[in-house]
Amino acid sequence: MDLLTTARSPWGESIFIHISWSLFWAALVGGLLFLLAHGGYMLFSQHRKRPSAEVDQLERERAGLPAHITRHGFVARAFHWVMAVAMLTLLFTAFLPIVGVKFAWVQWHWMAGVLLTASVLFHIFHATFVLDFWSIWVGPKDIPELKLEMAREMGREDLPGPRPGKYPLGNRLYHLAVMVCGLIVIGTGIMMMWRVRTGIVERNPYLFSDITWGLTYVGHGLMGVGFVGLVIAHIYFALRPEKLWITKAMIFGTVTRREYLENHDPDRWVVNK
Amino acid sequence: MPAFELFQPASVSDALGVLNRHGADAWVMAGGNDTFDWLKDRIKKPKVVVDLSMINELHGIKDAGGGLEIGATTTLTTIANNPMVKERFPMLAQAALLVASPQIRNVSTVGGNVSQDARCWYYRAGWPCYRAGGNICYADTPTSINREHALFGADRCVAVNPSDTAPALVALDAQFVIKNGDAERVVSAEEFFIGPGIDITKLTSLQPGDLLTAIRIPSTFAGKAHFFEKVRDRQVWDFALVNIAASFNMAGASIGEARMVVNGVAATPYRLNAVEAFLRGKSRDKATAEAAADMAVEGAVPLKHNAYKIPLMKALVKRAIRGDAEWTS
Numbered sequence: 001m002d003l004l005t006t007a008r009s010p011w012g013e014s015i016f017i018h019i020s021w022s023l024f025w026a027a028l029v030g031g032l033l034f035l036l037a038h039g040g041y042m043l044f045s046q047h048r049k050r051p052s053a054e055v056d057q058l059e060r061e062r063a064g065l066p067a068h069i070t071r072h073g074f075v076a077r078a079f080h081w082v083m084a085v086a087m088l089t090l091l092f093t094a095f096l097p098i099v100g101v102k103f104a105w106v107q108w109h110w111m112a113g114v115l116l117t118a119s120v121l122f123h124i125f126h127a128t129f130v131l132d133f134w135s136i137w138v139g140p141k142d143i144p145e146l147k148l149e150m151a152r153e154m155g156r157e158d159l160p161g162p163r164p165g166k167y168p169l170g171n172r173l174y175h176l177a178v179m180v181c182g183l184i185v186i187g188t189g190i191m192m193m194w195r196v197r198t199g200i201v202e203r204n205p206y207l208f209s210d211i212t213w214g215l216t217y218v219g220h221g222l223m224g225v226g227f228v229g230l231v232i233a234h235i236y237f238a239l240r241p242e243k244l245w246i247t248k249a250m251i252f253g254t255v256t257r258r259e260y261l262e263n264h265d266p267d268r269w270v271v272n273k
Numbered sequence: 274m275p276a277f278e279l280f281q282p283a284s285v286s287d288a289l290g291v292l293n294r295h296g297a298d299a300w301v302m303a304g305g306n307d308t309f310d311w312l313k314d315r316i317k318k319p320k321v322v323v324d325l326s327m328i329n330e331l332h333g334i335k336d337a338g339g340g341l342e343i344g345a346t347t348t349l350t351t352i353a354n355n356p357m358v359k360e361r362f363p364m365l366a367q368a369a370l371l372v373a374s375p376q377i378r379n380v381s382t383v384g385g386n387v388s389q390d391a392r393c394w395y396y397r398a399g400w401p402c403y404r405a406g407g408n409i410c411y412a413d414t415p416t417s418i419n420r421e422h423a424l425f426g427a428d429r430c431v432a433v434n435p436s437d438t439a440p441a442l443v444a445l446d447a448q449f450v451i452k453n454g455d456a457e458r459v460v461s462a463e464e465f466f467i468g469p470g471i472d473i474t475k476l477t478s479l480q481p482g483d484l485l486t487a488i489r490i491p492s493t494f495a496g497k498a499h500f501f502e503k504v505r506d507r508q509v510w511d512f513a514l515v516n517i518a519a520s521f522n523m524a525g526a527s528i529g530e531a532r533m534v535v536n537g538v539a540a541t542p543y544r545l546n547a548v549e550a551f552l553r554g555k556s557r558d559k560a561t562a563e564a565a566a567d568m569a570v571e572g573a574v575p576l577k578h579n580a581y582k583i584p585l586m587k588a589l590v591k592r593a594i595r596g597d598a599e600w601t602s
Contacts, residue, residue, distance in 0.1 A: 007401030010411070017407045097472075104470030106428055195409065196429055197574075205409050206416070217408045 004218055009210045016214030019221035021098050027225040031232030042240070050163070050262045058261045069260045069271050071166070071249040076131065079123050080250055086116035091231060094224055110198055113189045120186060135165060135269075138172045145169050163265030170237075171246075178230060181223040188220035274309075275318040281327045285452065288323055289484055293454050295321040297481040302326075303346050303385035306377055311390070316399040331384075331486060334358065339492030345384030345485045349438070350375070352383055362490060364499035364518050368441040371503045374510040384485045387439045387449075387465070388477055391432035391540070392512055393422065403430045403473045413576060421514060424573040424582050425539040428470035431576060433537050439466065440518040440534035440542040441501055445494050450487040451479065459489070466541035476540060494520040494532070500593040504585060513537045515585050519593040521557070528552045533593060535569070535586055545569050548590065562591040 007017045050058075059065075072080070089112035093105040127133055149169055151159050167175070193200060194207045208216070238247045245259045260271065277300075282288040292299050300319035302308040303326070311317035325331055331346040334355050341357060352358050353370040372378055372386060391397075391404060393412050401407030412419045413431045422431040443462040451458050460478065467478050479485065498521040505511035515537040522530040531552045533545040548565045555561040566587035573583050592598055 005406070007405075007407055010398075010400050015401075017401055102467075102471045104428065104468070106470060197427065203413070205414050210409075213408065 006214075011210070013210060015210045016218045018217045019225065023222070023225045024095055024098055024228065027228040028232075031229040034229070035232060035236045038236070042242075055258060055261050058266070059258065062257075062261070062266060065257045065260070065271060067257055068254040069257060070253055071246075071255050072253050074253065075126060077250060077253060079119055079126065082119045083116060083123070086112045086119060087227065087231065090116065091224075091227060095228070106196055110189075110193060110196060113186070113193075114200070116182075117186050117190065120182060132166070136167050136172055136175050138169070138176055142169055142172070163263075163268065165265060165268030168263075174230070174234065177226075181226045181230065184219055185223035185227065188216045188223070191216050192220060274312045275315055277312075277319055278321045279324060280321065281324045283327050283329075285328060285330055285484065285486060288325060288328060289452055289454060289482075291321070291323050292482045292484060295323075299323055299481070301388075301484065303382040303388075304348070304380040305385075306373075306381050307385060307389040310397070314397070314399065316397070325382075325384075325484075337489060339495055341490045343383055343488045343490070345487055346382040347384075349378040349381045349383065349386060352438075353378065361492075361495040362441075362445055362499065364501040364520060365438065365441045365445065365490070367499075367501040368437045368503075368516070368518060371501075371516075372437045377510075383438055383488060386436050387442065387462075387488075388479065388485060389436060391430075391476060392435040393430075393432035396432060403469065404432060406474060415577070417576070418578060419576040420578040420581075421512075421537070422576055422579055423539050424570075424575060424579065424586070425543055426468050426470070426541070427539075427574065428468060428473070430469040430473050430540065432469075432540055434466060434476055434539065434541055435512045436536060436542070437503055437513060437516055440516060440536040442488060442490070443534040443542045443544060444518040444520045444532045445490050446532065448489040448491070449485060450489065452484050452486050453480070453482045462488075462542075463544065468540040494522060497522050498596060500596055500598075502589055502592060502598050504589065515582055515589060517586075517589040517593050521552075521596075526556050527554050528557065533569075533590065535589065538573075538582060538586060545590070547571070552594070557594050557596060559595070562594040565594055566590040 003020050003023060005017050005020055006014050009015050090109060093109040093112065097103065097105055127136070145164065146169060148159055164171075191208070191213075194202075194204050195213075197203055205213075237243050238250075245255055245263075249255045260266070260269075280288075280291045282291055292301070298320040300308065300317070300322045302322050302324050305324075308322070312319075312322075325346050328346065331344045332351075333344045334347060334351065334357060335342050336357065339361075341361065343352065343358075349369040349372050353366050355366070358369075359366045369378070369383070369386075372381060393402075393404070395411035395417075396402050396404045399405070400411055402409055402411050410430050411417060412422050413427065413429075419431060421433065423433050439462070443466075445462075447462045448459050449462060449465045451460065465477055467475060500519040500521075501517070503513045503516040505513055513536060515535060517533065517535050519531065519533040521528050531549045533548055533552075535543045535545065545565075545568075548569050551565055551568055552561065569590045570583050570587055573586075575583060
C-alpha cells in the first residue's frame with residue numbers, strides 16, 4: 001500500500017500529488033483505538049487529584065483566594081471556540097467527501113481555513129502581548145514533571161504528584177503538537193489558496209514547481225489526518241469526567257478555589273488575591 | 274490496447290452481476306467511442322470491460338403514456354430517425370442528429386452520449402489533473418489553451434460537459450433509470466449530471482456497479498415548441514462549443530412554462546433557471562429575448578481564451594426564445 005500518491009508530470013518528473021486516503025482511515029481508527037485503550041486504562045488508574053486533607057490544609061493557608069479563579073479570559077475562550085468551529089468545519093469538509101458524502105466542499109473549506117488562520121494570528125498576538133506567553137510551552141524544566149507523571153502512570157502512587165502550573169504537562173504537549181501541525185497546515189493551506197478561485201488572491205497554479213506543489217499537498221494532507229487523531233483525543237479528554245472542570249473553565253472561564261488547589265501548584269500558577 | 278477481461282452479457286441481469294462482481298475495476302462500454310479513445314491511448318486501464326451491445330432489452334424506443342422510454346444503448350441514428358421522437362420531441366432528434374458524423378452516430382448510444390467523459394485535452398492526454406485524481410487544472414493557468422472550457426461553475430476543474438443530447442434531455446425533464454444489483458433508482462436528468470464541486474473526477478452520478486438502462490421522457494413537453502442549436506468549429510463533425518436546448522409550453526401567445534439548458538459552458542448542462550422564471554407570461558419577442566440573453570450570462574467567469582462564449586451564448590438564448598436559428602439581430 002502506497003502511503004503517498006505519485007504521478008508523472010507533463011515534463012516526465014515523478015511528483016507527489018497527495019497522501020493516500022487510507023491514512024485518513026488509519027488516523028481515524030488509531031484515534032478511536034487510543035480512546036478505547038486510554039478509557040480502559042483509566043478504569044484502573046488512580047485519581048490524581050491532591051488528597052482532600054492536603055487541599056483542606058491549603059485552603060486554610062490560602063484563605064484569601066477568591067472563590068472563583070479565572071482560568072481563561074473571555075478573549076481566550078472566544079479564540080478557542082472560533083478555532084474549534086473552524087477546525088471541525090475544515091475536518092468535515094475535507095474528509096466527508098472521502099468517506100462518500102459528496103457535496104461542494106472546497107468553498108467551505110477555504111473559508112474555514114481563512115477563519116482559522118485569522119484566529120491563530122490573533123492568538124499569537126494575544127498570547128505574546130497579553131497572556132503569560134511561556135506558561136504553555138514545554139522545555140527542559142518540565143523533565144522532572146514528565147518523569148514523575150510517567151512513574152505515577154506506571155503505578156508509583158507513592159511518589160508525590162507533580163502539581164502543574166496553569167497548564168498540565170499533557171495540555172502543553174498537546175498544544176505543541178497542535179501548534180506544529182497547525183502552522184504546517186495553515187502554511188500549506190495559504191499556498192493552496194493560489195490553486196482555487198477565492199477572490200482573495202489571483203489564481204496561479206504555476207506559482208511553484210510541481211515538486212513544491214506536491215510536497216505542499218502531502219504536507220497539508222499529513223497534517224490534516226494528524227488533526228483527525230488530535231481532535232479525537234482532544235474531544236475525548238474534554239469529556240472525561242475528571243477533566244470536566246477544565247472543559248467548564250473553557251466555557252465559563254473560571255475554576256473554583258478548591259479545583260485550583262486540588263489540581264495546581266499555587267506557587268507555579270500564582271493567582272492574584 | 275492494454276489487456277482486459279471482456280464480458281459480453283446478453284441480459285441486464287447478467288451485466289449487473291458482472292458489474293457487481295468487479296465493482297470499480299469494471300468499465301461499462303456501450304458504443305465504444307469514448308471507451309476506445311481512453312484504452313488506445315493507454316490512459317485508462319480497466320481490468321474488466323463490460324460490452325453492452327449484446328443486450329437487446331437495452332435497445333429501442335417505446336411509447337410511455339405520451340412520453341417515451343428510450344433504451345440506454347439505442348443508437349443516436351435510431352433516435353434521430355425515429356418518428357415518435359421527431360413528432361413529440363424534435364429537439365432531441367435534432368440534438369442526436371448533430372452529434373459527430375453519421376458513422377459515429379450509427380454506433381454511438383444515447384446512454385454513452387450522456388455518460389461520456391470530459392473532452393478537455395489536458396485531461397485526455399493523461400496528465401495528472403484534478404479530474405484524473407491529481408492536484409492541478411492545467412486548463413486554468415495563465416498559459417493554458419482553454420478556448421473550449423467552462424464559463425460557469427468551475428470548481429478547480431474547468432472542463433465542460435461535451436454531450437449534445439444531455440441538454441435536450443434536461444430541457445425535456447427526462448428521468449434516468451439506473452440499476453445496481455437488485456436495486457433500481459430513477460434520477461432526474463439534472464441530478465444525473467454532477468459538477469466538480471461534488472466529485473471532481475466524474476461528470477455523472479453513476480457509481481461502480483451502476484448501469485444506466487433507460488431514459489424516460491415525460492409527455493409534459495411532447496409536441497410543444499422546441500429548439501435546439503449547436504455551434505461548433507467544424508460543421509461536419511465536432512463537439513459543441515456551445516449548444517442550447519429549449520422547450521416552451523405556450524399559453525396562447527405567452528410562454529406558460531419554459532426549460533432552457535445550455536451545454537459546453539459548465540461541467541453539467543447549465544439550466545437557465547432565472548431566465549425560465551423571467552420568461553413565464555412573456556411573449557417570444559425581441560425585447561424578451563434580449564433581456565433574457567443578458568440574464569443568461571450573469572455570473573459567467575471567462576478564462577483567458579473563452580470569453581467569446583458569452584456573446585455566443587447570448588445569441589443562442591435569443592434565437593431559442595425567438596424560435597429561429599437564423600435570427601441574428
